[in-house]
Amino acid sequence: MDPIATIDGYIGEHLDASLQELAALCRIPSVHTRPEALRQAAAWVADALRRRGFAVQVFTFADAAPVVYAERQGRSPRTLLFYNHYDVQPPDPLDAWHSPPFELTRRGGKAYARGASDDKGHLLSRLLAIDALLHALGEVPVTVKFVVEGDEEGGGSAGLHRMVVQHPHLLQADGVIWEFGGVDAHDTPLQFLGTRGLAYVALEVQTLPHDMHSGIAGSLVPNAAWRLVWALNSLKGPDGRVQVEGFYDRVAPPSPRDVALLDALPDLPDGSFAELALAMGLDPAGPVPLEVKRRAVFEPTANIAGLTAGYQGPGKKTVLPARARALLDFRLVPWQEPAEIPRLLRAHFDAHGFGDVQVVDLGGVPPMKMDPDHPFVDLVVAAAREVYARPMRKVPLRGVTGPGHLFVHRLGLPVATSGLGYPGSNLHAPNENLREDLYALAARHATRIALRLAAG
């Protein structure tokens, strides 16, 4: 029998069993804030890989959740690495769920649970692909590695960072399949080729030892809230342009190829046009202007994520705040450097009379960008053509941030995406779910990627 038919037959016949296995993993409430559940989930993942003939190592760290590393030698000398994570977002608000968040519940062709998509569902669809390959071929066609961490949702991928620093040789591969992937609102599969970076800072002002009564001090001593407002205003005015000297120096404009890929997208790169159109004054049913698509991802941002000063309760209080604080996230585009942003802010404030504004560096993530036409990307795109009804569409850059730069820019490995996400997945929200048809397609896509890599 044709191995492809055997593979696809196996996936179809074992979908229920695979979802039952997923239900067992979802039952472990491995919220990123619960260390014991994280350890249980890591042990569960290690067992699941051992059962499939993988050599498994569980790496533990003082300051990161365990990382499960697994490897199974394949027929060809080439190597495929799957990166996934077993931690999940908290399920709150609980009362918004239609079924218990840690009990995978199937209804209407979907399966609902925290982690059903992000990222336990993705991991289990990869395991279903491995099972199908082993069933059809008796072995995996390429060497397959898994690296599965537990710090993706809340810990800045601390586990993956440790692996990259301490065990980079284990992560060597001919290609990396990223934790997630998926289709757009029209079921067109998407190939995500990059993420923006992030610099996160707190701006803190303290003008007095403690708050004062505004009636006495109001005319005389500096108010921390006003200082913060003026400092923030100096960063960015209503035109949206960031006024920090040097901020745009390392910004690479999109290449003509990037622009062409953007132009071909029917939606914003993050698929959010329907959600954002009204707030932009655009028709949600209308076309998405290329300029809007470009701005959505190829321009860096300075976003106020939080403001805090003085009295915030009901009613009124006449206080002169001694302290004020803003949280800001800067989305960075290639090739801005996150560590540079707090230094540029410090210089900006010093130059504009805001020496009293403290800049606290809360960490950052570099941008990641793949060559849109890298052979491994094209292999994954071609493999998708075998299983999806529509050709995969390349998205040159997303607005969000991720740890993909560790593989692409630290280890120099090509990364591509494949997965079962869709616009109704409700990631990080109540009623997170997967579509069973997309789950099977993602498993099939994974088998085709392995087969093509073996043949290539």
Next chain:
Amino acid sequence: MDPIATIDGYIGEHLDASLQELAALCRIPSVHTRPEALRQAAAWVADALRRRGFAVQVFTFADAAPVVYAERQGRSPRTLLFYNHYDVQPPDPLDAWHSPPFELTRRGGKAYARGASDDKGHLLSRLLAIDALLHALGEVPVTVKFVVEGDEEGGGSAGLHRMVVQHPHLLQADGVIWEFGGVDAHDTPLQFLGTRGLAYVALEVQTLPHDMHSGIAGSLVPNAAWRLVWALNSLKGPDGRVQVEGFYDRVAPPSPRDVALLDALPDLPDGSFAELALAMGLDPAGPVPLEVKRRAVFEPTANIAGLTAGYQGPGKKTVLPARARALLDFRLVPWQEPAEIPRLLRAHFDAHGFGDVQVVDLGGVPPMKMDPDHPFVDLVVAAAREVYARPMRKVPLRGVTGPGHLFVHRLGLPVATSGLGYPGSNLHAPNENLREDLYALAARHATRIALRLAAG
């Protein structure tokens, strides 16, 4: 025997008994948020005045604590009105008190309790003065009225407002003695001749139905926190000048007489130079520049009392805030009108492209200013010379706000201050206290005011 000697002898002999009576009133925890305790305190005050031969009426209102109104006919046709209040601030933080806050505790020439100074101590020192006058003269020398409300601390003097609107005839008098008065750090008695007004507003911006992920929406949709920052910046820049068109139109500069009075003050008008000097970059032991004294009270302010937007917890969250809110208090000088401020703000925002900023009027208080040389003021100042070691010093305006405008500008009555406050009173703070020597002096001062008014 000389009636003056009899009066002063009585006050000296009955100081302990008067403080015991004060202890009974302090035992009632009439925090402005506790209606039952407020009713008890009102009943206690009514009884205390009835025992002294006053005709007492207790006015109750649907939306205000009871007001105790009392009147006793005197020998002369002239009338002296005492305004006081029986409500107190909450005692928090409790663990900072050295003795129970509702148990008047005497130590080292002071008596500690919530309300010991503000305002139960003031009220009881007036009653001691009445007792001394009745003992010496067999009657009060002038008709004496009391109006004692329970909404001063938290309710915007709602009780006094009701009385002014519904029973203005009862409040007619030749002079009003304000709820508090006192001495400065050198025991110089002060005559407070005015208070600033207040306009309190919330500025609210909503740009989206709900918060969004900053990575997706950050480049495209308006951030409420940025809108608020820019709107606030348009109100006032680092030079401190309020940029709202028309804001200064009704501001009366201090008269030459006001400036001369300011110049004679060794401290800021609110006695806060030692507390504020360092924050102003001045030597706390040095002279207080006249310009600083002028700015402290004769300039209106725009104070940010609170700022709220987006994420305010620990760590970091990449959210694009849909809503942002600022609380602002504007201290107003004669003759700015509080109701006009929200209208000026609305016009300002509309003219500067901030139509999306909502201005919520949270209420206001007009400024109050007495003629510094009004005969009643001079009577009170002259009466002080009989009992205090130093001449009373006139303070033309204070930085804080109060309901004195109701008497001065609504009813057209002269108001003067007399009392037992001193810089260590700890008003609104733990370990509120009175100095027993000042308590006796305040009682003696009140008797002299009544005697001079009878003779005048």
